[in-house]
Amino acid sequence: MKRDAHEALRLNNQLCFPLYACARAVTRRYKPCLDAIGLTYTQYITMLVLWEQRRATSKTLGERLYLDSGTLTPVLKKLEEKGLVTRARDPHDERNLMVALTDRGATLEAAAAEIPAKMAKCLPLTPDEAETLCGILRKIMEM
Numbered sequence: 001m002k003r004d005a006h007e008a009l010r011l012n013n014q015l016c017f018p019l020y021a022c023a024r025a026v027t028r029r030y031k032p033c034l035d036a037i038g039l040t041y042t043q044y045i046t047m048l049v050l051w052e053q054r055r056a057t058s059k060t061l062g063e064r065l066y067l068d069s070g071t072l073t074p075v076l077k078k079l080e081e082k083g084l085v086t087r088a089r090d091p092h093d094e095r096n097l098m099v100a101l102t103d104r105g106a107t108l109e110a111a112a113a114e115i116p117a118k119m120a121k122c123l124p125l126t127p128d129e130a131e132t133l134c135g136i137l138r139k140i141m142e143m
Helices: 003-008 016-037 041-053 058-065 069-081 103-112 115-122 127-141
Strands: 055-057 085-090 093-101
Touching (some): 016 103, 041 055, 041 069, 041 093, 041 103, 058 093
Antiparallel strands (some): 055 093
16 A cells, blocks of 8 residues: 555544544533433434424425434434424325424423533634634535
């Protein structure tokens, strides 16, 4: 194997690894906050979309969250079991599954409102650095 190829395959030369490791570290930091309100990270990001929109199709949720139906369906079932959302076929187009917040789900928003500020304090970034990083990550997400 050529030296250049060997260097290219070093873990420290991979963009994917720090992205992966940071995502895991940040998600781990969320756990205590989310445990306090009874949500997993994936349930939390699903609820974030629903707190914005109040209702959405499962397809829209999947697109917004970059989740396939095999991952999203069990999350939605669990949120429904917790009484936070309802799921029903769209009467105008039965191919669409509509997901809507319940009153209990809407109420949970107030308890979750402090999480972003708590998380901002956990990260060693200035507000400007955080904004720049988010912009770079969004650019990668658009691929």
